[in-house]
Amino acid sequence: MAQDESRAETGRAGREAAAERASIAVRPGEFRQGGSGKREKVFELKDVEVLYGGVSAVKDISLDIHRNDITAMIGPSGCGKSTLLRCFNRMNDLIPGAEVRGDLLYHGEDLYGQTVDPVQARKLIGMVFQKPNPFPKSIYDNVAFGPRVLGEKDGLDEKVENALRGAALWDEVKDRLDSNAFGLSGGQQQRLCIARCIAVQPDTILMDEPCSALDPISTGKIEDLMIDLKSEFSIVIVTHNMQQAARVSDRTAFLMVELDADEGDRWGRLVEYDETEKIFTNPADRRTEDYVSGKVG
């Protein structure tokens, strides 16, 4: 309990210190200065394009996600951030008519290769959704669902406890593990979804606007949680909230909508992808600068 509090304290102190700077809150000590080329890459994307029913939703995405990084994807609505995120764990397979072109490598292997089973891929690449979606079961059964599906029957109690501790939820629910998951507050439900995700011990966690349905206090708790989880997992987060991206992420990708005035098509394109500090203080592209300074979008 005290440990949790001190973690929140440092998070808050860091945020407050950063708030004294320019209007964008940035955490100075967390940045990797250079050397990113030598670090292990979890995902490598080259000219990735996603189409729904033959119509492009995102085009020409080329970026690398590094291990133990928090990578943020920001951009205006409709620029395909969530679409791109769902490519990473093959959730787009569930949408009829969805097609993914280009190279998407996961630890060097083609994620969309013929021999890859999407079910196995999803055990390694977990996902947390925008609206918390706990199962209509007890808290224990929610977290134990992943291990049970993997066939693990022993040691469930331990796994559940570890997962709930990892999601900073254990102290709040440890005496009511058998109660209905819907009895939790929104922020607790989202942390339960995170616990559920890490109980499977994935390698990467994808988060699709995890805090957009939550109040600022819960948002803060989850941001602190993300920084903690970074040491064990690689995190890719889609967010509408630029300040959140600046506070939490190591690298940021900025996507933008492009219009083809003749045909009326619109698709998303990667404008810039760099270290967060650079994106928010000295972006290379004019459009990035306009967006992060609030002139557009």
Add this chain to the structure above:
Amino acid sequence: MAEPGVAAPRSRLAVAGARATTRATLSNQPRSDVIRNVIFAALLLLAILIALAGLIALLVQAFVKGAPALSPDLFTNGPSRIRPESAGFRPAILGSLELIAGVIAFVVPVGVGAALYLEEYADKTRWWNRLIEVNIQNLAAVPSIIYGILGLGFIVRGPLDLGFVLAAGSLTLALLVLPMVIIAAREAIRAVPDSIRQGSLALGATKWQTIRRQVLPASVPGILTGIILAVSRALGEAAPLLLVGAAAFVTFDPQPLGSDRYSALPVQIYNYATQPQEEFRALAAAGIIVMLVVLLAMNSVAIWLRNRYEQRW
């Protein structure tokens, strides 16, 4: 300023006038509106009273006519053509229960399976899947006597050639109520939010694991409702059973998988009701009461089951 309460008479008049106008405007309901509202409400009340009156008349007549014949003998004795005082419904009750057991055994796996396929696996853009969807609704509306003819042609004789046995009657009734179960199960499965499926799949569960561990448990209350409705309908159907050979007069207890003749409550009631003696008709009315009791008992069990499942989180 003058003392409060003694405002100038002219301003008091003005205020009173203004308030009266406001009050009048706010409460001014044109007379035609008031009348129209009352008439409309009265018509709706009349509609429900007519519906209820029919039902109540039926129940009251059954109780009034059947009361003299009510006795425990109804449940324990077999039927009789000569002695209405000691005649009972035992073989018919047992036959009905066994028929219903057969219906449930067939309709639950087939109905729920069909609903699962249509909701989870079928590609809804294909024309043949949409055809199936439309036709299930049609099947639920087909008159029951047609199912009797179907049973006679295909189950009792024809390809299955089971003969006039209880299994044939069960199968015919099962086909009759299958569309109802499929429709109810589909609604229940559709009501499970997609976010649950996405969450489960994102954890690395297969589609079947998601269905078995998330979708089905969450849709059990709706499925049970469909089964309750189906069983209630099957219990009361006489027409198809008449065609598939539910004999009216069996004095022995029917065997579920046997090759003997069998009887069922509705058929027995029908036969008692068409006898010339007055006592038999009282027996028929008593039979209706018996049928209602059996129906209520089964429905209560099913509703209890449904409530138990709904609370178990």
